[in-house]
Amino acid sequence: MATTDIAPQGTGGQLGRKRIVNDMSIQVATVNGSGSQSSNTVLLRAIFQMGVPISGKNLFPSNIAGLPTWYTIRANKDGYIGRKKEIDFLVAMNAETAQDDVMSLAAGASVLYDEPLGLDKLRNDLIFYSVPYDKLVAAVCPEAKLRKLVKNMVYVGVVAQLLEIEMGEVEKAIRKQFAAKVKAANLNLAAAQAGFDYAKASLQKRGAFYIERMNKTAGKIIIDGNSAAALGCMFAGCTVVTWYPITPSSSLVETMIDYMKDYRIGPDGKATFAIVQAEDELAAIGMVIGAGWAGARSMTATAGPGISLMAEFAGLAYYAEIPGVIWDIQRVGPSTGLPTRTSQGDILCTAFLSHGDTKHIMLIPNSAAECFSMASDAFNLAEQFQTLVFVMSDLDLGMNNWMSDPFEYPTTPIKRGKVLDKADLEKLGGFARYRDLDGDGVGYRTLPGTEHPAAAYFTRGSGHNDKSNYSERPDDYENNMERLNRKFETARSFVPRPEILKGEKAKIGIIAYGTSHWGIIESRDQLRNEYAIETDYLRLRAYPFTREVHDFIEQHERVYVVEQNRDAQMLTLLKLDLKPELTTRLRSISHLDGLPLDARSVTDELSTMEGK
Amino acid sequence: MATTPTAEPKSNRIGLSVIDYKGGKTTLCAGCGHNAISERIIEAMYDMGVQPERVAKLSGIGCSSKSPAYFMNRSHSFNSVHGRMPSVATGAMLANRNLIALGVSGDGDTASIGIGQFVHLMRRNLPMIYIIEDNGVYGLTKGQFSATADLGSKLKSGVINDLPPIDTCGLAIELGATFVGRSFSGDKRQLSTMLKAAIAHHGTVMLDVVSPCVTFNDHEGSTKSYKYVKDHEETLQEMSFVPHFEEIDVEYDPGTTVNVTMHDGSSLRLRKLEEDYDPTNRIAAMTRLSQAHEHGEVLTGVFYVNTKAPSFLDMLNMVDQPLATLPESVTRPGKAALEAAMEELR
Numbered sequence: 001m002a003t004t005d006i007a008p009q010g011t012g013g014q015l016g017r018k019r020i021v022n023d024m025s026i027q028v029a030t031v032n033g034s035g036s037q038s039s040n041t042v043l044l045r046a047i048f049q050m051g052v053p054i055s056g057k058n059l060f061p062s063n064i065a066g067l068p069t070w071y072t073i074r075a076n077k078d079g080y081i082g083r084k085k086e087i088d089f090l091v092a093m094n095a096e097t098a099q100d101d102v103m104s105l106a107a108g109a110s111v112l113y114d115e116p117l118g119l120d121k122l123r124n125d126l127i128f129y130s131v132p133y134d135k136l137v138a139a140v141c142p143e144a145k146l147r148k149l150v151k152n153m154v155y156v157g158v159v160a161q162l163l164e165i166e167m168g169e170v171e172k173a174i175r176k177q178f179a180a181k182v183k184a185a186n187l188n189l190a191a192a193q194a195g196f197d198y199a200k201a202s203l204q205k206r207g208a209f210y211i212e213r214m215n216k217t218a219g220k221i222i223i224d225g226n227s228a229a230a231l232g233c234m235f236a237g238c239t240v241v242t243w244y245p246i247t248p249s250s251s252l253v254e255t256m257i258d259y260m261k262d263y264r265i266g267p268d269g270k271a272t273f274a275i276v277q278a279e280d281e282l283a284a285i286g287m288v289i290g291a292g293w294a295g296a297r298s299m300t301a302t303a304g305p306g307i308s309l310m311a312e313f314a315g316l317a318y319y320a321e322i323p324g325v326i327w328d329i330q331r332v333g334p335s336t337g338l339p340t341r342t343s344q345g346d347i348l349c350t351a352f353l354s355h356g357d358t359k360h361i362m363l364i365p366n367s368a369a370e371c372f373s374m375a376s377d378a379f380n381l382a383e384q385f386q387t388l389v390f391v392m393s394d395l396d397l398g399m400n401n402w403m404s405d406p407f408e409y410p411t412t413p414i415k416r417g418k419v420l421d422k423a424d425l426e427k428l429g430g431f432a433r434y435r436d437l438d439g440d441g442v443g444y445r446t447l448p449g450t451e452h453p454a455a456a457y458f459t460r461g462s463g464h465n466d467k468s469n470y471s472e473r474p475d476d477y478e479n480n481m482e483r484l485n486r487k488f489e490t491a492r493s494f495v496p497r498p499e500i501l502k503g504e505k506a507k508i509g510i511i512a513y514g515t516s517h518w519g520i521i522e523s524r525d526q527l528r529n530e531y532a533i534e535t536d537y538l539r540l541r542a543y544p545f546t547r548e549v550h551d552f553i554e555q556h557e558r559v560y561v562v563e564q565n566r567d568a569q570m571l572t573l574l575k576l577d578l579k580p581e582l583t584t585r586l587r588s589i590s591h592l593d594g595l596p597l598d599a600r601s602v603t604d605e606l607s608t609m610e611g612k
Numbered sequence: 613m614a615t616t617p618t619a620e621p622k623s624n625r626i627g628l629s630v631i632d633y634k635g636g637k638t639t640l641c642a643g644c645g646h647n648a649i650s651e652r653i654i655e656a657m658y659d660m661g662v663q664p665e666r667v668a669k670l671s672g673i674g675c676s677s678k679s680p681a682y683f684m685n686r687s688h689s690f691n692s693v694h695g696r697m698p699s700v701a702t703g704a705m706l707a708n709r710n711l712i713a714l715g716v717s718g719d720g721d722t723a724s725i726g727i728g729q730f731v732h733l734m735r736r737n738l739p740m741i742y743i744i745e746d747n748g749v750y751g752l753t754k755g756q757f758s759a760t761a762d763l764g765s766k767l768k769s770g771v772i773n774d775l776p777p778i779d780t781c782g783l784a785i786e787l788g789a790t791f792v793g794r795s796f797s798g799d800k801r802q803l804s805t806m807l808k809a810a811i812a813h814h815g816t817v818m819l820d821v822v823s824p825c826v827t828f829n830d831h832e833g834s835t836k837s838y839k840y841v842k843d844h845e846e847t848l849q850e851m852s853f854v855p856h857f858e859e860i861d862v863e864y865d866p867g868t869t870v871n872v873t874m875h876d877g878s879s880l881r882l883r884k885l886e887e888d889y890d891p892t893n894r895i896a897a898m899t900r901l902s903q904a905h906e907h908g909e910v911l912t913g914v915f916y917v918n919t920k921a922p923s924f925l926d927m928l929n930m931v932d933q934p935l936a937t938l939p940e941s942v943t944r945p946g947k948a949a950l951e952a953a954m955e956e957l958r
Contacts, residue, residue: 219958220958221954221957221958222957223957231950231953234945235944235945235950236944237938237940237943237944238943239707239935239936239938239943240703240706240707240935242699242702242703242706259953263945263949263953264943264945266931266942268931269929270929270930270931270932271928271929271930271931272930272931272935272938272942272943273930273935273943274706274928274930274935276702276706276928278699278732279728279729279732280728282696282699282728282729283696283698283699283702283728283729283732284699285699286692286693286696286698286699286700286702286703286729287699287700287702287703287706288703289692289699289700289703290670290690290692290699290700290701290702290703290704290705290706290707291703291704291706291707291935291936292703292707293690293700293703293704293707294668294703294704294705294707294708294711294934294936295707295708295934295936295937296703296706296707296708296935296936297943298703298706298707312693313693313696316692316693320690406954406957406958407950407954409947409950410944413940414940414943414944446688447688447708447936447937448668448687448688448704448708448711449665449666449668449688449708449710449711449934449936450665451663451665452665453632453665453686455665455686455688456664456665456685456686456687456688456689457688457689458680458681458688458689458691459688459689459690459691460690460691461691470681
């Protein structure tokens with residue numbers, strides 16, 4: 001039922017009869033730095049406030065002002081909020097890209113354009129609406145220098161009128177967007193109203209797309225993954241944040257600074273945290289490790305190039321067994337790659353980051369809610385296992401707007417792991433830092449500053465015995481390596497378990513992770529409805545892999561591993577973990593154009609591979 | 613039980629004996645200047661009555677960076693990665709502001725691979741003592757020049773250094789360190805006094821201690837040999853130190869002696885050997901260092917002290933209790949906070 005009422009689109013002339021409700025993607029093409037973000041957010045919120053599930057994705061250049069940028073809003077009554085490949089409604093505000101934008105549309109789409117662009121001459125299979133923006137904005141905005149910023153709000157009014165979005169909701173969204181700035185809110189509202197009035201008086205609706213009020217967003221929030229992570233880290237009791245600005249992770253820490261100022265300043269006006277902008281990623285991770293060693297809950301946020309720079313320290317932390325949390329907001333790289341495009345390209349290098357035998361715990365959130373909840377998981381695991389934990393988000397999750405249920409207050413207490421204090425040492429008399437007393441591979445540590453003569457130990461890399469004394473003895477090295485492996489094996493049963501969506505009889509399995517989830521859930525419905533292909537689905541949430549992952553592969557004849565990188569990185573990791581006879585069941589579907597994964601690409605490729 | 617009374621072992625003001633400040637047996641070469649520096653650290657910590665458990669020893673990689681294993685076994689220590697001890701020290705001090713951070717680095721660890729982190733440590737004025745055990749060569753990799761080697765200095769193999777040295781003291785002063793000096797591992801009295809003043813200071817202390825490498829850089833033609841330093845040392849001041857817990861019983865002549873009152877109330881007395889040298893004047897300090905280079909002097913002394921500048925930890929406005937041990941009730945805001953944050957996003 002989900003997709004059957006989306007009839008194939010005909011040409012412009014025939015569309016008047018059809019009515020496609022709450023199922024469309026709207027793309028706004030503007031210029032970076034033109035103030036379009038406010039307009040886009042208002043449009044997104046107005047639809048959301050009408051109860052329609054939405055997502056908003058910003059496709060932006062590595063640039064501050066002047067280059068083209070596209071914002072895509074998807075509204076979908078069935079809750080599919082992954083990227084949709086096709087654009088149904090184009091708002092063409094950028095002269096530079098307008099021609100290409102129009103030419104790339106499928107027949108039947110609608111185009112709203114600035115009158116002087118004259119786009120209606122380009123094709124005869126689209127629906128065109130022209131708007132004299134400059135004239136409309138001049139009438140409501142006497143101050144010439146503000147007009148450029150307000151102009152974009154005009155299209156919000158036009159779109160609202162054409163799609164039947166309620167102006168009351170537009171006003172509410174504008175008031176929220178400009179909050180205390182009443183004058184700005186009024187000006188923008190006037191601009192939106194001017195657009196609405198113009199459309200009502202001068203444009204004749206011909207397209208099939210409509211927004212109708214429904215009830216699927218009540219109580220929900222809109223948030224980007226980085227802000228969710230920032231909140232999560234604050235509620236996880238993080239005390240030290242050290243960072244170096246890098247797209248797309250910077251907003252995580254910048255948002256966290258705001259939240260920490262709001263909620264983590266004591267009654268005496270003093271901070272229960274320290275946030276330090278380091279000189280580079282080498283220093284950022286060094287500070288995380290120094291702070292983790294001395295007992296703080298410390299973290300950094302970075303992206304691929306930063307991960308590369310952190311490699312040596314990551315290895316030291318693995319061997320010296322120091323907790324810390326690293327958020328990797330994955331993007332395309334390195335250097336002047338595509339820093340503003342999304343990717344899942346850091347999986348393999350992060351799993352084994354550094355030289356020698358190293359392996360790291362990775363958590364992989366798929367949603368804003370998991371960015372929030374996995375923050376607590378990450379800090380608890382880092383301290384429980386005295387090791388770095390990497391949270392593998394990506395640009396699509398981190399920087400785009402996602403609809404979410406409100407976050408649940410953490411129910412798991414903050415767990416500081418095996419730390420001996422003065423009283424413990426008085427009872428024990430002493431301790432051996434790296435001795436495996438409990439059989440889980442995890443030793444007991446003390447913090448610098450612990451007031452007991454036996455508290456101190458000497459922290460160094462891999463060359464030590466279980467008392468942390470320097471040793472080059474072969475047996476000491478080997479024993480230590482085996483214990484570290486035991487610790488990693490223990491972690492398998494403590495990391496977040498996968499999410500499994502499973503029927504009774506599917507022979508085909510899909511494994512995916514992170515933001516690919518949103519394309520996968522939609523693709524599974526497409527595969528069922530269009531090709532009669534039944535699939536089961538396992539969403540990985542962590543590395544090392546848990547038992548369920550092995551079982552899932554064992555239960556299916558073929559397992560498609562869908563990921564947003566070229567080299568099937570997660571599939572490679574799975575192969576290392578699986579029994580040899582199971583590895584032949586894995587098939588790779590890779591998506592690597594820098595855009596968020598869309599359902600149609602997966603459906604096309606999987607159905608082809610299945611011979612359909 | 614023995615019935616004959618034995619003499620109480622000598623102890624310091626907190627009741628610890630010098631043994632409580634000892635470390636493991638050194639594995640550095642016999643005669644290495646670094647061992648003498650370790651001895652001076654032990655003495656200074658003992659004399660100042662520093663609780664060893666409050667000290668965090670930090671180092672990078674190299675001969676110098678091994679030395680924290682040879683003093684103060686009752687202090688936590690972290691032998692980190694090459695050139696990046698400053699960031700580890702910064703993190704540790706963020707986590708626990710009550711620690712006394714003592715960093716030991718070398719000229720290779722600081723002035724080459726570590727120059728990036730070094731300069732940023734200096735400009736933050738993080739409370740810590742940063743010692744460079746400076747011998748002008750890489751010891752552990754067998755004698756290559758480092759970036760503090762002087763122009764024209766000669767390696768054993770006959771290779772001549774043809775690049776100018778980095779003056780770590782000049783850099784430190786320029787960038788914001790608030791206690792900067794140079795000493796010589798062979799000058800017990802001066803180094804010991806400087807270390808005690810360093811312990812009393814709140815801010816970044818940068819001490820460049822020339823510490824000859826007896827194996828790779830103590831020959832004729834080297835400018836970091838014992839002989840060369842003894843022949844070319846110019847001392848800025850004669851110094852003495854009166855800790856805050858001792859009564860000041862010696863008057864000084866303000867005309868010839870500069871008295872610096874340290875953060876903890878101790879006094880550093882610098883009797884001027886050069887007229888009008890004012891260790892609180894940054895520009896004069898940098899000028900004097902440049903002159904020393906021109907004249908081929910190994911200038912030692914306290915070049916610069918500033919007891920007024922806020923430290924990095926002061927600027928962060930943190931709670932008094934170490935962040936490391938704050939309880940959940942303080943670090944996890946209540947449910948109302950989450951509800952308020954959610955409401956803003958609806």
